[in-house]
Amino acid sequence: MTEVLELVDVSVVRDGRALVDQITWTVAEGERWVILGPNGAGKTTLLNIASSYLFPTSGSAVILGEKLGGVDVFDLRPRIGVAGVAMAEKMPRDQSVLETVLTAAYGMTAHWQERYEASDEERARLILDRLGMTEYAERRFGTLSEGERKRTLIARAIMIDPELLLLDEPAAGLDLGGREDLVRRLGRLARDPIAPSMIMVTHHVEEIAPGFTHVLMIRQGKVVAAGPIELELTSRNLSHCFGLPLTVEHRGDRWTAQGLPLN
Ligand SMILES: Nc1ncnc2c1ncn2[C@@H]1O[C@H](COP(=O)(O)OP(=O)(O)OP(=O)(O)O)[C@@H](O)[C@H]1O
Numbered sequence: 024m025t026e027v028l029e030l031v032d033v034s035v036v037r038d039g040r041a042l043v044d045q046i047t048w049t050v051a052e053g054e055r056w057v058i059l060g061p062n063g064a065g066k067t068t069l070l071n072i073a074s075s076y077l078f079p080t081s082g083s084a085v086i087l088g089e090k091l092g093g094v095d096v097f098d099l100r101p102r103i104g105v106a107g108v109a110m111a112e113k114m115p116r117d118q119s120v121l122e123t124v125l126t127a128a129y130g131m132t133a134h135w136q137e138r139y140e141a142s143d144e145e146r147a148r149l150i151l152d153r154l155g156m157t158e159y160a161e162r163r164f165g166t167l168s169e170g171e172r173k174r175t176l177i178a179r180a181i182m183i184d185p186e187l188l189l190l191d192e193p194a195a196g197l198d199l200g201g202r203e204d205l206v207r208r209l210g211r212l213a214r215d216p217i218a219p220s221m222i223m224v225t226h227h228v229e230e231i232a233p234g235f236t237h238v239l240m241i242r243q244g245k246v247v248a249a250g251p252i253e254l255e256l257t258s259r260n261l262s263h264c265f266g267l268p269l270t271v272e273h274r275g276d277r278w279t280a281q282g283l284p285l286n
Pocket residue numbers: 037038042060061062063064065066067068069
């Protein structure tokens with residue numbers, strides 16, 4: 024099996040502090056990983072390495088077979104789809120949802136007189152439809168609700184037909200209905216055998232969609248557990264990861280967790 028991401032002894036040090044501390048982690052093609060961990064654990068830092076926007080201070084990072092530092096990142100980035108808060112902030116608010124998705128195919132964030140191929144527009148509309156966004160295609164990005172915005176950015180990340188899809192807290196800020204709608208759609212994507220390898224950062228096990236296969240738990244920049252979700256997403260590991268006693272349950276194809284009551 025081919026590796027889409029291979030980190031060996033990766034550390035990121037800022038102001039003398041390791042934000043990510045000697046992490047060794049491999050993601051194989053077709054796997055769908057969840058990164059879990061408390062605030063400040065280093066999840067986004069890891070995702071920034073996986074998207075080639077951040078270079079490790081030490082250790083080696085190989086993304087889609089290319090070693091960071093030895094490859095032109097501008098060749099690598101079009102192969103990686105990223106949806107997260109940082110991307111939302113870069114999107115022009117007065118651009119339509121359709122254009123927001125379409126510009127991805129041209130490696131841009133804004134419409135700039137480029138002529139779109141009819142086949143690209145067709146693909147953008149198809150992806151928007153899969154994410155339940157058909158009726159919003161002509162709406163301005165800036166007028167969307169948080170949930171609609173998140174679905175638009177996921178559509179944009181998928182538009183480039185990436186080999187690796189990175190989702191940074193896709194369900195953050197969504198209400199219960201919005202979360203459940205997104206989890207169902209991510210579940211459909213995760214179970215699609217031709218969908219790209221995926222890595223999703225989240226704070227909540229309830230946001231893990233069916234079809235996710237592996238979990239990486241980190242705390243203070245270090246790996247607490249990594250491996251198949253059924254084996255590693257245990258009360259013991261989760262408690263260690265978040266630093267308080269927690270119980271996790273797997274019911275049907277979903278996960279829930281709660282803290283143990285105080286004595
Ligand atoms: N450029 C920087 N210089 C110094 N410290 C930084 C820098 N970037 C991030 N950090 C720190 O690194 C730690 C890890 O940050 P990161 O954003 O990766 O955490 P996270 O797990 O994604 O957190 P959250 O769940 O709150 O989003 C945090 O303590 C953060 O303050």
